[in-house]
Amino acid sequence: MSGIRRDSRAALRYTSRFSLARLLKQLIPTHHPKEKAVLIGVELPSRDHKLPPDESLRELERLTETAGATVLAKFAQQVRHVTPATLIGRGKVDEIQRSLTVTHADLIIVDEDLTPAQQRNLETAFKVRVIDRSQLILDIFAQRARSNEGKLQVELAQLQYLLPRLTRQWTHLSRLGGGIGTRGPGETQLEVDRRRIRERIGHL
Template identity: 50%
Template sequence: MEVGKLKEDLKGERAVLVGAIVQNQSEEEAIDHIEELEFLAKTAGAITEKKFLQKLQNINPKTFLGSGKIEEVKKYVLQNKIDMVIFDEELSPAQLRNIERIFEIKVLDRSNLILDIFASRAQTSHARTQVELAQYQYLLPRLTNMWTHLDKQKGGIGMRGPGERQIETDRRIIKDRISLLKKKLKEIDKQKAVQRGNRGQLVRAALVGYTNVGKSTIMNTLSKSEVFAENKLFATLDTTVRKVVIENLPFLLTDTVGFIRKLPHQLVESFKSTLDEVREADLLIHVVDVSHPNFEDHHRVVNETLAEIDKKDKPTIVVFNKIDAYKYVPQEEDDLSPKTQENYSLEELKSQWISKIDNNKCVFISAENKTNFDELKHVIYEEVKTIFQVRYPYNNFLY
């Protein structure tokens, strides 16, 4: 059988997704979050069969959901022979253990799912080391779940002791592995720092943004290269640096890993060296998918993440991508309800954002169709030229 045919015949694991509508959160926002979880599950290869949402005053510290909802999910899981349940929050070790006992199938949380996607996407030794470190840091406090099968053995004389000793052995092995991976990353970080230092004094620009907004497509067009780009979350994990020349002005352009809400803190910690490309950039090019219903929220999440990893106030160009996919639904004249995003035309959105952001640093494009790409190149050129002029005030031969 051909490999391609074999892949088509293989079916993904069937999953149900579980989320909560908590205080100070609208139902629309919760639905958007669980739809993003569905996209994450699809990226990992799972097939979503059903989504469950429950409105909660407080998350249940034992089972995340209330008892009635847990039973409803369990009934559906049993009747439909579901393979796994995925929660849209990071579960505590106790919650994970309790929920696994109830469902008796695989249970994942959002962090675990994202880590799994990162593991499948990591191509280089650097990325694989970063992801492995994050996975072990996530796993360490949850080791007891690996030994819950001992609880089901009745009259197992001597079983509890060896079980506990095995957990301690595993914990020690993982701690040693974490220590080794941290040392390995320090060595890689030194090499990366040397590489960055050897790039000379060229201006550095970094593409940043929410995952799957089209950064790699923009990178390919500007640098005339072939960086991997795909309509899936986290298509890019390793930073890619290319030399770009616009008119007569050369600069370095970096494509970075995409951000996402509720990004596991273990990943942020282990990907510090990758994020150094953002810290050391002279110019940020913040790409936003304007066709997404919640692009404003994505814009905010990225800005908050950037503020965490880099305190410097850097010049930033905001690029609203995918204008070809933007959907405009005119509001009826007799409709007195407040306008939603889709009720604004693209021109109205442009006016709003140009008033919020410096007119010279806000561009609306389609990377796929190369619409307004000349305008984007001109804006980047002007920003890079300004930085170059400040850095080399007497070298005016380039401009």
Template identity: 55%
Template sequence: METERVILVGVETEENYKNFEESMIELKSLTKTANGEVVFSLTQRRPQVDRQTLIGKGKLEELAQLADAHEADLIIFNHELTPRQSQLIGDAVGIPVIDRVQLILDIFAMRARSKEGKLQVELAQLDYLLPRLVGQGKNMSRLGGGIGTRGPGETKLETDRRHIRNKITIIKRELKEVAAHRERTRQKRKDNQTFQIGLIGYTNAGKSTILNILTSAQTYEQDQLFATLDPLTKKWRLPEGFEVTVTDTVGFIQDLPTQLIDAFHSTLEESQGMDLLLHVVDASAENRQQHEETVLNLMNQLELGSLPMLTIYNKADKTDVDQFVPTLFPNVLISAKSSKGKERLIQAIKLAIMESLEPYSFSLQQTEGKILNRLKRETLLLSSDYEEETQSYLLKGFAQPDSYAIRQMN
């Protein structure tokens, strides 16, 4: 895949000045993830963006000269552009112009693996593209090559309006079928009374690493934004034998395009049926609290705010542990890469699971081995002491109130 030479553009206003720098750094990382090389970053301070071209007239001329001087292939704005703005800026600078939303959609198109992931990305792309087809003129000739033009699986994005409308209808129908299938699978897990854990967090916080060390899932684990796109559910057996499922989800990001919240609703809805959420936070990130707020706000939008949650502050190896002050509770500070970190993580998760379950204590005859095995699998069995006098086991542990194994005992 060829690298494209990219100029980034951002306008700092009274509204966005607090997160402006962080947002520009993030835009650079996103561009790198999409295989672009940033050759220049142009920023401007204004009370508010220019309604027609976001940056002022003088800056627009400067941008055209910079594009020429740096032999840029593409300009990426750190703001969502209206179709009209896109057209005016593109005409003025003479090379293709895309915005942050198109860039993120492009990365999602590269990362989608499952059928549902690909359908959701394509739907979001087509919804975004449709109003932008009018008067695109020479910019349209770019479609089918480079950042902002890739469809899922690296196919070309179709640009015929009627075809797009038909395609949107077909995709929505297919997604309904996929969502119904997903709901059936989820219900099956619920009926089996499997304890379900969901991983959530800002993109690149280390969710896939944690899934891998718990379940040996071998998911794509890279220091990149949006390395994971499709939800992946794996079984994890705790040292005591208790079997749970762990689901990884797409990373959250500042100003996540609304098209993506809509498109990925069913993916993130996976998390609504969880018994426990593990919120993974990069402890070494400069804007850690901003990342936390972004995730918590999106969780509230998706009605996940009331679920039990353990915050995992990851990447302790990159931070000064003595100076570290957590903001969310309960929490655990670890480095997922170390064996000590893995032990601490498992202990913290075990405590969080116990908080979500109900304690039990009863005796079991030594002839009832089958039930004992089932209790080990389906409940968190902490001790099974054998008593000579009664020839029975005294069992203590934690279980879901309606657990089948516990019902057998009552």
């Protein structure tokens, strides 16, 4: 019995390291072909912007190119009433969906901070990866960090950003939650990854 438990714990440690590494690759860039990006500028009500919306979108384009992606299209929307689920309105979502059939972009970058739910909902709608301005900047920092201290600071920021969004990485699994007889490896692995990220944050 003790041997089985040791084998199970070893397997769990291996799969956890594997899945966590896979998740972090979405934030820490490796050598890939250039991604094709669509940018979304958002002017929110009662928001004190440091830059005018059009200038902010141009800056986002420069940041995107610095990160190594090619900008294929840009959209902008003045949001009078925020849509909690997606930030932008349904009409703009539909417009961008149509453009994706033409541009075949594989990345959407939003010029505002998204909640984990908004990020997940937009990815569901667009069927491509969605990131926000903060995640883009973290990616650039990760590419530029040279000192050990700088790399650790970037890793800490990325882990803190990733933790509330971890469920999004497991949407391909059908057994998230449930009860007796329904809890599968997806739920177990999700909790393991959450714990390991929290442990790493505490260590940093």
